[in-house]
Amino acid sequence: MTHSTSASAQDTRPPGPWRMALRSLRRNRSAVFSLGVLVFLAIASLLAPYYARYVAHTDPFVSNVAGSIMLNGQEVDIMQPNDNLLHLGLSPIGPTWHGSYLLGADSQGRDVAARLLYGGRNSLLISFCSAALCLVLAAVVGIAAGFCGGIVDIILSRMMDIMWSVPVYLFAISLSIVTLSDGLHLGPFIIESDNLILPICIIALVYVPYAARPIRGRVMALREAEFVMAARCLGVPRWRIVLQDILPNVTSTLVVLGPLIMAMSLLAESALSFLSIGVQAPAASWGTLIQDGEGLIYTRPMVAIAPGLAIVAVVLALNILGDGLRDALDVRDASHREQ
Amino acid sequence: MKRVLPFLWGLMLPPITAHAAETPQMGGTLRILASSAAGTLDPQISYISLTKFLETPVYDALLTYPKFAGAGAHPVIANLAENVPQPEDNGLTYRLTLRKGIHFSNGQLLTVADVAASFRRIFAAGSPTAGPYYSAIKGAGACLKDPIHCTLSEGIETNPATNTITFHLTHPDPEFPEHLAWMHASILPASTPLHDMGNTAPPGTGPYQITDYNPTTHMHFERNPYFHEWSHNAQPAGSPDHIDVTFGLEPESAVTAIENGQADLMYENVPLDRLGEVGSKYADQVHIFTPLLYYYATLNVNEPPFTSLKVRQALNYAVNRHAMVIYDGGSAVASPQCQLLPEGTPGYERFCAYTAGATPQNPAPQWVKPDMEKARQLVQESGTQGMRVTIVTPSGGKSDNTALDLRSILESLGYKASVHSISPAIHFNFVQNSDNHVQISISGWNADYPSATSFLDTLFACSNFHPHSDNSPNMSGFCDPHIDDMMHHAAQLAQTDRTASNAAWAQVDRALMAQAPAVPLVQTKRVVLVSKRTRNVIITLNDEILLSQLQVP
Numbered sequence: 001m002t003h004s005t006s007a008s009a010q011d012t013r014p015p016g017p018w019r020m021a022l023r024s025l026r027r028n029r030s031a032v033f034s035l036g037v038l039v040f041l042a043i044a045s046l047l048a049p050y051y052a053r054y055v056a057h058t059d060p061f062v063s064n065v066a067g068s069i070m071l072n073g074q075e076v077d078i079m080q081p082n083d084n085l086l087h088l089g090l091s092p093i094g095p096t097w098h099g100s101y102l103l104g105a106d107s108q109g110r111d112v113a114a115r116l117l118y119g120g121r122n123s124l125l126i127s128f129c130s131a132a133l134c135l136v137l138a139a140v141v142g143i144a145a146g147f148c149g150g151i152v153d154i155i156l157s158r159m160m161d162i163m164w165s166v167p168v169y170l171f172a173i174s175l176s177i178v179t180l181s182d183g184l185h186l187g188p189f190i191i192e193s194d195n196l197i198l199p200i201c202i203i204a205l206v207y208v209p210y211a212a213r214p215i216r217g218r219v220m221a222l223r224e225a226e227f228v229m230a231a232r233c234l235g236v237p238r239w240r241i242v243l244q245d246i247l248p249n250v251t252s253t254l255v256v257l258g259p260l261i262m263a264m265s266l267l268a269e270s271a272l273s274f275l276s277i278g279v280q281a282p283a284a285s286w287g288t289l290i291q292d293g294e295g296l297i298y299t300r301p302m303v304a305i306a307p308g309l310a311i312v313a314v315v316l317a318l319n320i321l322g323d324g325l326r327d328a329l330d331v332r333d334a335s336h337r338e339q
Numbered sequence: 340m341k342r343v344l345p346f347l348w349g350l351m352l353p354p355i356t357a358h359a360a361e362t363p364q365m366g367g368t369l370r371i372l373a374s375s376a377a378g379t380l381d382p383q384i385s386y387i388s389l390t391k392f393l394e395t396p397v398y399d400a401l402l403t404y405p406k407f408a409g410a411g412a413h414p415v416i417a418n419l420a421e422n423v424p425q426p427e428d429n430g431l432t433y434r435l436t437l438r439k440g441i442h443f444s445n446g447q448l449l450t451v452a453d454v455a456a457s458f459r460r461i462f463a464a465g466s467p468t469a470g471p472y473y474s475a476i477k478g479a480g481a482c483l484k485d486p487i488h489c490t491l492s493e494g495i496e497t498n499p500a501t502n503t504i505t506f507h508l509t510h511p512d513p514e515f516p517e518h519l520a521w522m523h524a525s526i527l528p529a530s531t532p533l534h535d536m537g538n539t540a541p542p543g544t545g546p547y548q549i550t551d552y553n554p555t556t557h558m559h560f561e562r563n564p565y566f567h568e569w570s571h572n573a574q575p576a577g578s579p580d581h582i583d584v585t586f587g588l589e590p591e592s593a594v595t596a597i598e599n600g601q602a603d604l605m606y607e608n609v610p611l612d613r614l615g616e617v618g619s620k621y622a623d624q625v626h627i628f629t630p631l632l633y634y635y636a637t638l639n640v641n642e643p644p645f646t647s648l649k650v651r652q653a654l655n656y657a658v659n660r661h662a663m664v665i666y667d668g669g670s671a672v673a674s675p676q677c678q679l680l681p682e683g684t685p686g687y688e689r690f691c692a693y694t695a696g697a698t699p700q701n702p703a704p705q706w707v708k709p710d711m712e713k714a715r716q717l718v719q720e721s722g723t724q725g726m727r728v729t730i731v732t733p734s735g736g737k738s739d740n741t742a743l744d745l746r747s748i749l750e751s752l753g754y755k756a757s758v759h760s761i762s763p764a765i766h767f768n769f770v771q772n773s774d775n776h777v778q779i780s781i782s783g784w785n786a787d788y789p790s791a792t793s794f795l796d797t798l799f800a801c802s803n804f805h806p807h808s809d810n811s812p813n814m815s816g817f818c819d820p821h822i823d824d825m826m827h828h829a830a831q832l833a834q835t836d837r838t839a840s841n842a843a844w845a846q847v848d849r850a851l852m853a854q855a856p857a858v859p860l861v862q863t864k865r866v867v868l869v870s871k872r873t874r875n876v877i878i879t880l881n882d883e884i885l886l887s888q889l890q891v892p
Binding site (some may be wrong): 091194 | 609613614665666669740759825
């Protein structure tokens, strides 16, 4: 009897905010579709080595300009002479729509499709890790500034203002150039210039002000909330208030910011790699792939278009997902969610 | 000393005079496109190919290379001087007579005082070749130390009455006549300020004058009203009435503009991905020629693993030069380079010491294919496998492709290789400085004028290795006194017997390749696109396309 009463009480208890948010998100078809796109691209990218080995039968990191492939029973050169009177120029093979060189070759005779998947691994990894690191740093800064107030707030806020005043790409380019020549030396630790940790840290750092400011504002509002005041009056330690009262209420903001920061990080990574100061050759990212395709835009536009489309797809999906999360988690829009 | 820039002045092989003039057409406005301006207009300061290209019809030196097409456009001929001087006093004295009746574009008469002042100005204004090309003149040492008070009173003797100029040298310089023909020896009015003239073009003696220049947008040429043709081969009269140069259009866009008839000539090479298009649709507007320019990988003989001769030879054996040709646009626009003198240079004799079936002792007539087996064996013998090797390359374009290909080769030979791309703007200085410990770098090299010295001596002589300096063209840090002696002998022979000198330079080329201080990769051609209306494209040995001779209706 007791058991049944307890079970009944559980059934009648209203769902928690996270469960409601998840339910709301599920109803948002655009957000679910976007999530599907992201998961699909992430899985496809993770399978890059298998694609290169078992489908494309190629090493996408080794130049192959003097090579050839069998296509419809015929041996075809990877670099094909242009058909003109002066025999000027060579063009890499275009999309074959076969397993090998599905999207054609780049100027080094490498399989574009395989490099697209490998590039996706690096681009998604960098953008995800950058966004995560950025949010952690932003949470620390935003909560410290918003909760402590006073001199701490002034110092942290002015630092953020200074960082915000520098154009984000210029800031990222400057940091990348500095670290690119000789890596990063942190005491006994040396991060080589071709290590992905460098672009991850740089991108995370430049976007911290963009995430820290809304978090600070949210924390300042929470600091004056009744439940926080009550906890203070009861003599609850400040660190416990932060962990138990502030942080859970900021989490929804962080979750909403996550996809948006990741989208911006992906664009920043692509820009840096396009400028040769992000992911270093022969490693690939969607930015380096676009750079590879820049010199082939007239003859083999697919080399630049394919990674460009991938970037568009991911950024669009992240933004739609971010909107969906905002709708799902925004307490001010609860009426909409209840419908 | 030569600046490494692609598409500099060069050598045309074979001579190309497509669109030869049917009937001379004077007048009209020639429209040229260049992606960017070349900075200062000062002919004694600028060391940029575009400046030389544009200012050849504006300024004159005492001597010049003949301005007609063909391999015969060599050696130098008289220009402002009446004669090519013969060395006297064992090569320590050169005597010339200045032509009479030549005026600058400001109307001022050219005198021997202008000549002496111009040579003083080379030092006073800080010309980049003051040391390398003119330090043999007596008093040049003092001028280099104290440029402002440079007099060259002992080195240059002038006689206004007879219009003669006499140069006195401290030591013989076998290429002094060539240096008198170099752009930095352009003769300017004596009143020209002793500093870089920047965006102001000083008066010259050629058929054109620069009347308007904005380095961000344009440059405009008008005829020099005081010009008269004194020697058609030295400085021919110009065809167009006006020349307009527009800066800022990327080569891709420049191709489209020329195809559409909106411009007549683009300075830059046709981009690789437009070659097929211009070759098929605009073949009669394309001009291909071979400048004295090749690309190579410098191996620092003072940095492991390239301290080992076997490693240097191994990389030479392993490089796939066929792939390098493909990166440059295929066999129509590039050819494998297997030696340190490019085709067309005096002294060039084709050979390939590092290809399948060849050795430095028994070279093949040409490159066939890589010999990876031999390369791996040499690396194994050197005991350097597993070492880290960083390739430094200028970022962008084919240099990146070349570097990545070399990286693959080094990896396959057992090294841990990586590529370090740096801005082209700083690459040249960076790789010259031994403090940067560059192991291997991708570079291009071209000649200021057709000469074996420009390649072999400049790049590999002991005297051109300056440790800890950004100005050390011997980037390999290579120094072999015996080969230095061979080079000195070959240079001296040029004063008396050019054939013997050329043969001696060919020996130097072989001796250097046996030591493999570099990996020659590819010699490239220039592919220039002109508009449909452009006629009389003359490509000379030294001055590339003769701007003044282009005819537009």
